[in-house]
Amino acid sequence: MIDEGLYCSLRQLLEEGFFHADPHPGNLVATEGGSLAYFDFGMMGDIPRHYRVGLIQMLVHYVNRDSLGLANDFHSLGFVPEGTDLLAVADALRFSFGDVRRQSNDFQGVMNHLYDVMYEFSFSLPPDYALVIRALGSLEGTAKALDPEFKVIESAYPFVIGRLLADPSPDMRKILRELLICDDGSIRWNRLERLIAAISEQSSESSSASGADSSENANGSPEWRSFDMHSVIAATEDLFDFILSRKGWRVRVFLVQDIVNASDVFLQEATFPYVYAKVGKIGDLNPERSKMIRRLVNTVQSFRQAINLAPDAWSAMLIRTLLKPESQKFVLDVFLALANHSSYKIPETFWLFMSRFLNYLDKQDIL
Structure with a gap:
């Protein structure tokens, strides 16, 4: 059932772009047929395709520990104010990645990586992206109630790779290349x-x-x-x-x-x-x-x-x-x-x- 909930949320976020932003246990119920039913649609989010592509690209850059690529993602998505020194943002991200005490594959751990940097450079998240963070955090919290070892980012990775392989659009192919090929041309x-x-x-x-x-x-x-x-x-x-x-x-x-x-x-x-x-x-x-x-x-x-x-x-x-x-x-x-x-x-x-x-x-x- 955890996998079913993860699949539903990822498909809403990355394929449809229209998602339930509050998937806590009170808003979910397992049906007799093994499906998952959602309730309470008072908090829904809608993200356009370029934001969905940006979300996948940010995940790939995070996995690659590509701090400059991640800084550019934040800029292209409008998270950082115009005129911000992206090299300084990249340096701060690189320092955060290098802190082994904070290494994590769960969503809350990733956000802890980013909060200090977001505060330092006055990040401003679009409302729907704030709902994405809420939805993923709520999903992970719900899943951890059933499986304390569950990590939403690690578990979502196969779905993201599947999207990269299945979508032939130029931007998704570019992200796939970035996953496998370094900036200098060497193969990962x-x-x-x-x-x-x-x-x-x-x-x-x-x-x-x-x-x-x-x-x-x-x-x-x-x-x-x-x-x-x-x-x-x-x-x-x-x-x-x-x-x-x-x-x-x-x-x-x-x-x-x-x-x-x-x-x-x-x-x-x-x-x-x-x-x-x-x-x-x-x-x-x-x-x-x-x-x-x-x-x-x-x-x-x-x-x-x-x-x-x-x-x-x-x-x-x-x-x-x-x-x-x-x-x-x-x-x-x-x-x-x-x-x-x-x-x-x-x-x-x-x-x-x-x-x-x-x-x-x-x-x-x-x-």
């Missing part, structure tokens, strides 16, 4: 890994429960937490298009560097046998390199699982992408970078790899 690999893992896990659960006449999947997770695979594929193709465009040149530079570094670690640690093994078997690798290897293996395995859920659609998208001249040029750039790097690394790394790989085969009684 930890976020990408978590996103791919979540897509694979949730979509797999939804697929395993397909055909069941229930609002929950086989593992008890509500259907709204699952990702639509066709939306995921469309978002992935848009992301590829951006990376291959002129605007994505810095991303391509970092990607080439990351691919070269990963290939070097891959060969030096002789990790080929681990790609199809369980992640838990990677513990005997060089500790300095195991983190990269673990991330690589996790991502490859999760991506394979996601592809298996819609192989035809994924294959069609990947073929379309690979046939583009920009893709072929990027593949050539990667090949040349690997060849240049390998010109002095292969004599050492290749034989080390072969030695470890043959040793692995010997232990498996393959030789």
Whole structure:
């Protein structure tokens, strides 16, 4: 029922824009059919689309701890007075983020992060945004009465990601890129890994429960937490298009560097046998390199699982992408970078790899 209430509130806030601003226990009742009914519509809020997009963007910038991006969000939404030094706001936010004593994933904790900054710079919230804060705070308070460990922001994150993947509008695609790509063009690999893992896990659960006449999947997770695979594929193709465009040149530079570094670690640690093994078997690798290897293996395995859920659609998208001249040029750039790097690394790394790989085969009684 907590998930049902969260879904109702998030859909009202982020999709419809017309929401119940006082969802306390006295205004909610569970029906016999398992639905949630609302009462007392005396306190309702109405937020236009650009405010809803701004709310999602603020969440992404908060998750990224992007203080300057968050300061710009506050300015574009009219929260701070004109003429305010946004760099000073960003510095104050950065200081607040750095206070480990106040780190939190619940809504009240996030607001505690922001209250001092809001007071210092004379923030002025539009009335409907004040109602958003009230609604989320009331929702979290109601949920905590049933589950003291409930955190509304952490629980809402899958819904927000689902909205980013499902909405093809330019502003939502831009927010998705900001979630995965740093300002300097480098990839947030930890976020990408978590996103791919979540897509694979949730979509797999939804697929395993397909055909069941229930609002929950086989593992008890509500259907709204699952990702639509066709939306995921469309978002992935848009992301590829951006990376291959002129605007994505810095991303391509970092990607080439990351691919070269990963290939070097891959060969030096002789990790080929681990790609199809369980992640838990990677513990005997060089500790300095195991983190990269673990991330690589996790991502490859999760991506394979996601592809298996819609192989035809994924294959069609990947073929379309690979046939583009920009893709072929990027593949050539990667090949040349690997060849240049390998010109002095292969004599050492290749034989080390072969030695470890043959040793692995010997232990498996393959030789």
